[in-house]
Amino acid sequence: MTPFRTAALAAMALGAASLAKADEITVGMITTLSGGGAGLGVDARDGFQLALDTAGEHNIRLVVEDDAQRPELAVQIAERMIQSERADILTGIIWSNLAMAVVPSTVAQDIFYLSLNAGPSALAGANCHPNYFNVAWQNDMLHEGAGAYANELGYENTFIMAPNYPAGTDALAGFKRYFEGELAGELFTQVGQTDYAAEIAEIRASGADSIFIFLPGGMGISFMRQYEQSGLDLPIVSAAFTFSQDILPAVGAAALGVFNASQWSPDLDNAANQEFVAAFREAFGRTPSLYASQGFDTAKLILSAAAKADVSDRDAFREALRAADFTSVRGDFAWAPNQHPIQRVYIREVVEVDGEFTNRIVGTAFDEHRDVHGENCPM
Amino acid sequence: MTLALVLEQVLNGLQFGLMLFLMSAGLTLVFGVMGLINLAHGSLYMIGAFCCAAIAGVTGNFWLGLMAGIAAAAAAGALIEVLVIRRLYARDHLDQVLATFALILILSEGVRMIFGPRPLYLNVPDMLRGTVNLGIVDYSLYRLALIGFGLAVALGLWALITRTRLGIQIRAGESDREMIAALGVNIRWLYTVVFALGAALAGLAGALVGAIQSVQVGMGEPVLILAFVVIVIGGIGSIKGAMVGALLVGVIDTMGRFLLPRFFATFLDTSQAMGVGAALASMLIYLLMALVLIFRPKGLFPAHG
Known part of the structure; x- marks a missing residue:
């Protein structure tokens, strides 16, 4: 060449x-x-x-x-x-x-x-x-599903808790938008907090009949492990984040039976x-x-x-x-005008299948759900 | 607000404080005896938790895991001292910070390579499950055991420092390094032992706390920051200061998170009060540290007079 x-x-x-x-x-x-x-x-x-x-x-x-x-x-x-x-x-x-x-x-x-x-x-x-x-x-969506389902479960006096950052405030706002019962208490924790002893004591003293939490990742693992040891046994309702597949193996049996709202589930x-x-x-x-x-x-x-x-x-x-x-x-997937999804929100339950802790769909909270904030979007 | 709630929160504060003490004791010893700032102390806490979780997972026995966690942290501490830290004693603090920060990155990445990025789980031993009735409140048996553990270790450490030959050497090392070397004490060996002892305490804290938290890469750093706050408040180098500082930080942090939102709720609406209360509560221990630094710049119990 x-x-x-x-x-x-x-x-x-x-x-x-x-x-x-x-x-x-x-x-x-x-x-x-x-x-x-x-x-x-x-x-x-x-x-x-x-x-x-x-x-x-x-x-x-x-x-x-x-x-x-x-x-x-x-x-x-x-x-x-x-x-x-x-x-x-x-x-x-x-x-x-x-x-x-x-x-x-x-x-x-x-x-x-x-x-x-x-x-x-x-x-x-x-x-x-x-x-x-x-x-x-949009952050509020799944928590709105949890709020709506808490009504169906007949919860009347719920203690709500989330970390103090934008998604945490959205979570509590979303839950409260649909929940019709009373709030036994409302708490903001720190992002990345690992010890929930003080919060668990508050829940115990509040006389709540149920708990709503938003604690994604390691926060959820820590809370659930400590909750299990606290002797408290109130039902928990949540959105998918706190009972997602990434933390269920670490939480173990303590999460069984928890209802959580999600747009998706492995099943x-x-x-x-x-x-x-x-x-x-x-x-x-x-x-x-x-x-x-x-x-x-x-x-x-x-x-x-x-x-x-x-x-x-x-x-x-x-x-x-x-x-x-x-x-x-x-x-089904469609955009709302603010370019956030319009979608179905399911209710899942944490179950044990063949030795693996996972979620299974047990109901639907909303069929074609879109967020409330889109109304203010000029698009 | 009932008496039961207040009692439970005080116990929570004590338990938190005693676990902080285990962390800070090692940190303050290493600083006091060798003049070394060890940022990698939190990594030793993580190593303790991971080894405990791994061994407890394989054997199904928490106590074996706990032993393994302490041993692994002590071994890692001794190894780090011999390989890296030994070269840093004569350097200034900035070099020490740089080198031990590098150790954090190496150890975190190493643990991630071995155990994966997902959190491990460690179960509370069967005999410490559930709650115990303390008259007016049911309290978690495991947390009560943590208080017991913390007090026992504090007592053991006190006995070690004041009643044994090693303790005399440690105290001598704190007050005059050159002199005890001149008196024929093997200072190299002493440094390795003190470092391993501090590491073992951190590993113990990690393993004990791992059973009720998430055992994850990077779990040591938030605790390390608190441990530094503790030793600054208590006086760097002082075990007694570490104990007092740890209990102060533990109780004030817990009571702040408990009482501040209630205080704001008396004149704000609930959501606002919770937000402001939570934000201020997370600053409280740093405010305490600032106050101590203003009025007692060397801490509450300065080790070097």
Whole structure:
């Protein structure tokens, strides 16, 4: 081969490579992979990755970084991903306080933010944005389901508790919006709190007939283990986060029989979901949690939009995202005008199947549920 | 607000304080004797909890797990001292902070590689399950046992420091390092033993607390911050200060979370009162630390007069 032909070939190869680059979509995933929230982030990442791995050929480049559940770190990572990685889409944030720190500045720079978990009320109403999509839910939604179901269970005097951060205040607001009984007490705990002795004493003294909690990740594990040892035996109603597959093995039998509201469950009977659950178990050797299902759905949504439009044409890509032309593992999926889902909210019960603690659907709280904040969204 | 509730909260505060004492005792000893700031102390707490959970999971016996947790933390402590810490005694505190911070990252990542990112679970031993009736309140038997454990260890530590040859050497090391080396005490050996002892106490605390919390990577860091608050309040290097500081922090933190929301509820509506109360309660121990630093800059019981 003459030097000239080598050079020409190299030039062609480089040309082809840069051509491929032009239509490549860079997705920056900022998620929690260490500390008490690691289980959530790991599942969301694995679900997302599974969707890419099973998609066949695609043009998505995924960059993942750990935010350690710290807002200032999440902001730095987001800047780095936009500046040096040239990310077109950011996703992955689990915690609402981190989302509040990252999302507004991201979408203002004409980068898409697709939330696979956090859905703070502040971003769903007046501050909604055309570049911000929430594939999971608005924070209040599942807690509203728990509130509605608490009425059905006949609870009249419920003690409610959540960590003091945006998703915690949304959780209590959502529960109270539908719950018709009295509140025996209301408590905010610290984010990442590990000892709940003081709170359990309050619950004991309050004379409540039931408890509503929102304590995702390690917080839920700690609370449930201490609750089990406290001699208190009040029924608990909750949203899926506190009784999700990522913490059930660690909580064990203490969680059996707890009702929790969710848009998804591993036993949800549709073909896409059965396939997803089987593939996830095969790939990672464990049952997926709702975070994994949300990661999977988010990747599916991006893949569906990528098949229709070039991400460099933001308007066309936005329309492709709005079409939501993918099969969600939760079943029917549609956008409300504020780009948050309209979806069914199920009630699940924690059960033991073949020695594994998991959830099973026992009812429906809402059929086509959408969040209340969307009314204030100008879109 | 009933007497039963107040009693339960006081017990909760004591239990929390005694577990903090186990953490702070090691930290303050290491600082007092060797002048070393050890940020990796929380990692030893984590190692204790993980080894306890792993061994208890395999054998089904909590006590074996507890022994393993203490042994593993002590062994890890001794190893770290010989390999890394020994090179840092002569350096300034910033170098020590840098090196021991690196140890946090290495140990956290190591534990994650071995045990995975998901929390482990550790069950309360059968004989300590359930509650015990204390007259006006049913209290968790395990938490009551933790109070007992904490007091027993505190007593043992006091006896060790004041009544044994090792204790004399430790106290001598605190007041004059050069002199005891000149008097023929093997100072290298003494440092390793003190470091391993502190590590064992941290491992013990991690294993004991692991049974009622989530055993997870990074579990030591929040406790480490509190332990630093404790030794700053108590006086760095003083075991007595660590005990008093730990009980103060434990009780004030618990009672703050309990009483502040009630106080605000007398003139605010419930949701607001809960929010403001919770926020202020989480600051309370730092306010206490600031006050102590203003009026007693060397802590309540300064070790070096």
